[in-house]
Amino acid sequence: MSCENNGLVERLLKCKDELEKCQNELQTWTNSLEELSEIEDAFEADKRDKLHGKTILDIGTDCVKPLYIALKFEPDKIIGINEDLSYSYASDIEQESKLFTDTKIRLYNCSFFDKVTLGKILEKEGIGKFDFVLVSKTLHHLRTGECIRKERDEKHEHQKDETEECCIYRFEGRVTFEKLLELGKRVIIYECFVPQDKDDDKVRGRGGYFTRNEWNDIFKHLSGKYTVKFITPQKFQLDKKKPNEIDSILRKVDCVCFYVEEQH
Numbered sequence: 488m489s490c491e492n493n494g495l496v497e498r499l500l501k502c503k504d505e506l507e508k509c510q511n512e513l514q515t516w517t518n519s520l521e522e523l524s525e526i527e528d529a530f531e532a533d534k535r536d537k538l539h540g541k542t543i544l545d546i547g548t549d550c551v552k553p554l555y556i557a558l559k560f561e562p563d564k565i566i567g568i569n570e571d572l573s574y575s576y577a578s579d580i581e582q583e584s585k586l587f588t589d590t591k592i593r594l595y596n597c598s599f600f601d602k603v604t605l606g607k608i609l610e611k612e613g614i615g616k617f618d619f620v621l622v623s624k625t626l627h628h629l630r631t632g633e634c635i636r637k638e639r640d641e642k643h644e645h646q647k648d649e650t651e652e653c654c655i656y657r658f659e660g661r662v663t664f665e666k667l668l669e670l671g672k673r674v675i676i677y678e679c680f681v682p683q684d685k686d687d688d689k690v691r692g693r694g695g696y697f698t699r700n701e702w703n704d705i706f707k708h709l710s711g712k713y714t715v716k717f718i719t720p721q722k723f724q725l726d727k728k729k730p731n732e733i734d735s736i737l738r739k740v741d742c743v744c745f746y747v748e749e750q751h
Contacts, residue, residue, distance in 0.1 A: 519549055520555060522677060526677050527559070530675070538556075538561060538563075538618075539563070544568070544617040545567040546568055546620060546622050547628060553567050557584060564591040564614070566593050566614070568597040571690075572594060577594050599629060616670065616671060619672070619675060620674045628693050629663050630656035630695070632657025634692055636692075658704075664713070667747075668748075673747070674746060675744070675746045677744045679741060680697070680702070713750060717744070721736070
């Protein structure tokens with residue numbers, strides 16, 4: 488093959504990579520808009536005042552939802568954190584959003600588990616506790632327990648290393664929701680229910696979609712201890728009797744949205 492042809496192939500491959508990147512970014516924007524249409528009722532925003540004066544922490548942010556939320560609901564401030572803030576448009580959203588909204592949008596490369604860095608961010612932004620914490624398609628990444636992969640795959644051999652890509656940690660609901668409610672008055676959860684699918688963006692053992700059993704355990708823990716209201720697939724308040732009905736509901740849907748608050 489001639490040098491000229493080699494150069495043409497390289498340019499075509501580069502164009503292909505750039506096209507795929509643009510398609511992925513476009514998918515993020517469209518998906519985010521669709522998800523927000525299901526999430527927005529969890530804010531229960533007043534139609535007149537919207538979310539004026541309110542603060543939101545977006546954990547595992549895709550950088551796009553903060554912009555959509557700012558344009559529609561006009562909260563005072565939205566802080567987005569992601570331990571891999573690799574979106575090329577993140578800085579553009581931070582800077583150019585000032586032209587369209589008074590909402591302050593701040594995006595940080597920070598892990599939910601990095602208490603020191605997160606504490607410095609909150610101090611810098613002058614926030615003690617947020618009005619809302621949004622956890623969109625991220626809750627299943629907040630796994631911190633021991634590896635439970637063997638419960639799903641008897642052939643799994645756990646090897647303690649820096650990657651642990653084949654592992655799935657146990658989700659410790661009590662610890663995780665306590666931490667989330669320390670950060671915000673209302674925690675809004677939006678999650679896919681696709682236990683049969685592979686979680687391509689999981690980091691080490693912190694990933695793997697929830698199974699029905701895991702969801703049932705989560706709701707059993709939450710019921711009675713917290714105020715839990717479902718938005719999708721149907722609106723209802725969770726009580727001690729309702730967890731038994733969750734399984735039948737999960738069988739019919741691929742996404743759930745609910746919020747959690749301390750009982751008053």
